[in-house]
Amino acid sequence: MAFLDTYLAETLMILGVLALIIEVAVLGMSTYVLLFLGLSLFASGLLMNIGLLDSNYTTALWSNIVFTLGFAVVLWQPLKRLQDKTDTKPLHNDFADITFVINSDVDDRGLTTHPYSGIQWQLKSHTPIAAGSTVKVTEKQVGVLWVEAI
Known part of the structure; x- marks a missing residue:
């Protein structure tokens, strides 16, 4: 536990990057939950590392709740519009070109x-x-x- 007390900001940033990697690489940006959480963890850790937020568990918990909700509110509509775009032009492939x-x-x-x-x-x-x-x-x-x- 002493390790987490000492390196809480760095741990949050690492967890944030891991959540972003899983969301993008494994899930293919399909859920957005890990995207918002990853951005929140990274932002909280960065702000703790800079010194704008206190480096304790209570601040980490509440800042991540607020940041996750904030990222979700701000990014939900643009990401939804990006996901809803469909390509209507016909796909050309070699199947049945006979x-x-x-x-x-x-x-x-x-x-x-x-x-x-x-x-x-x-x-x-x-x-x-x-x-x-x-x-x-x-x-x-x-x-x-x-x-x-x-």
Whole structure:
């Protein structure tokens, strides 16, 4: 206990950095609880180390309560907005970038299927395509391949 009494400020800063590392590296900024706590621990330890706060357990407890709540109030909305941003542009990958010959007519109703990678995919097209045509996949959805004639 004498070690913590002597090095309380440094211990708080180390615990704060560890909480921040766990929040960012392990949890991927998904909870924010450890972010607010880590910032609070580091700020309290830094202020104790500088001499602006007394270096005792009561001050450490109350300053961390106040700082944690303060960081949560100040940072909650900006972090929430940052987390809510979604990318709406379509993702391009090599999956299903294929061409093949269709056996049946294809239209936007999805009555035709095509086996690919062990799954029966519904084929849909914005314009009707006759059987025997070579098609290319233009869009992928769950269970549906949108195709167009080449």
